[in-house]
Amino acid sequence: MQFFEGRNYRINKILLSCVGQWPYQTNRSSNAIIIIIVSLAGTQFIAKICGLFSIDNIDLFIDSLSPLVVDIGCGVKLITCVLKATEIRALFDQIQCDWQLLITSSQIKILNNYAQNGRTFTIIYASKHILHSKNLNDFYFVAEIKTDKNVTDVVASAVIAQLLFLQSESSKNPIHLYINSPGGSVTAGLGIYDTMQYVLPPISTWCVGQACSMASLLLAAGTKGMRHSLPNARIMIHQPSGGVQGQATDIQIQATEILKLKQQINELYVKHTGQNLEEIAKSMERDNFMSPTQAKEFGIIDKVLAHPMQEEIVETAMEKKDNVSKKP
Numbered sequence: 001m002q003f004f005e006g007r008n009y010r011i012n013k014i015l016l017s018c019v020g021q022w023p024y025q026t027n028r029s030s031n032a033i034i035i036i037i038v039s040l041a042g043t044q045f046i047a048k049i050c051g052l053f054s055i056d057n058i059d060l061f062i063d064s065l066s067p068l069v070v071d072i073g074c075g076v077k078l079i080t081c082v083l084k085a086t087e088i089r090a091l092f093d094q095i096q097c098d099w100q101l102l103i104t105s106s107q108i109k110i111l112n113n114y115a116q117n118g119r120t121f122t123i124i125y126a127s128k129h130i131l132h133s134k135n136l137n138d139f140y141f142v143a144e145i146k147t148d149k150n151v152t153d154v155v156a157s158a159v160i161a162q163l164l165f166l167q168s169e170s171s172k173n174p175i176h177l178y179i180n181s182p183g184g185s186v187t188a189g190l191g192i193y194d195t196m197q198y199v200l201p202p203i204s205t206w207c208v209g210q211a212c213s214m215a216s217l218l219l220a221a222g223t224k225g226m227r228h229s230l231p232n233a234r235i236m237i238h239q240p241s242g243g244v245q246g247q248a249t250d251i252q253i254q255a256t257e258i259l260k261l262k263q264q265i266n267e268l269y270v271k272h273t274g275q276n277l278e279e280i281a282k283s284m285e286r287d288n289f290m291s292p293t294q295a296k297e298f299g300i301i302d303k304v305l306a307h308p309m310q311e312e313i314v315e316t317a318m319e320k321k322d323n324v325s326k327k328p
Contacts, residue, residue: 156188183213212236229292273299
């Protein structure tokens with residue numbers, strides 16, 4: 001557990017110890033701290049009560065009412081923590097077990113760096129908790145990939161760390177990537193894309209809401225036959241955009257680079273959609289919005305999701321139609 005023993009974690013450990021909830025305390029130490037805290041709070045509470053009823057001035061009564069309400073709330077909260085001490089302790093024991101499992105992961109350095117540098121540390125544990133409880137390699141990607149470099153780095157790091165971690169759990173179980181994003185940074189998206197192509201498990205992509213710009217490439221980058229979209233979602237593709245200022249030579253360098261990115265992304269769409277390069281370049285010249293059905297025809301997705309019963313009815317009707325057409 002030493003790798004996530006950062007400053008914030010040490011502060012939390014101190015606070016948990018003060019209320020007797022640190023899972024590595026002995027029962028004697030935990031009970032002693034609880035008794036001390038309850039005694040101090042009780043003494044202050046009794047002093048407030050005595051002071052309240054010994055005053056004659058109504059203004060002082062009003063002034064004392066607010067602190068008294070706060071003390072009552074703190075007392076109720078403290079009593080609740082004491083009554084639920086066993087449940088809280090069990091929760092932290094489970095977290096301890098999960099972290100011990102993470103220590104054996106081959107991607108522990110990546111998770112360690114992300115946990116120390118990122119603000120969304122709890123995403124990793126939450127997804128692992130879901131993984132244990134539901135036995136699904138799922139996580140929900142709803143964050144917008146913004147143009148701010150720091151934010152895009154954090155978003156990309158979160159998704160990449162998840163992909164590598166889920167691969168370490170199982171190299172065969174599919175990973176489900178749910179996408180609801182307007183797009184954003186090309187470089188951050190390419191980092192996620194490369195990781196999707198690198199990991200061994202098949203990746204099932206699901207468009208929920210929208211998959212625009214770079215997010216549409218991530219949608220198309222899923223394993224063939226496992227790329228889905230809800231019926232009312234929208235997919236949009238377009239060429240990369242950006243802005244630069246400075247000396248003429250610097251502008252020329254950036255212009256050359258963005259043209260390279262444009263060609264690179266076009267080739268990736270060719271790879272995943274089956275369209276030729278000329279068609280891709282033409283389709284991406286401007287914002288090109290598609291319905292799920294159009295995206296399926298274009299090759300970005302493989303299936304438009306509908307109610308299971310409706311799908312069965314449609315499939316049955318198609319089978320009957322095929323059988324009728326085959327009859328002489």
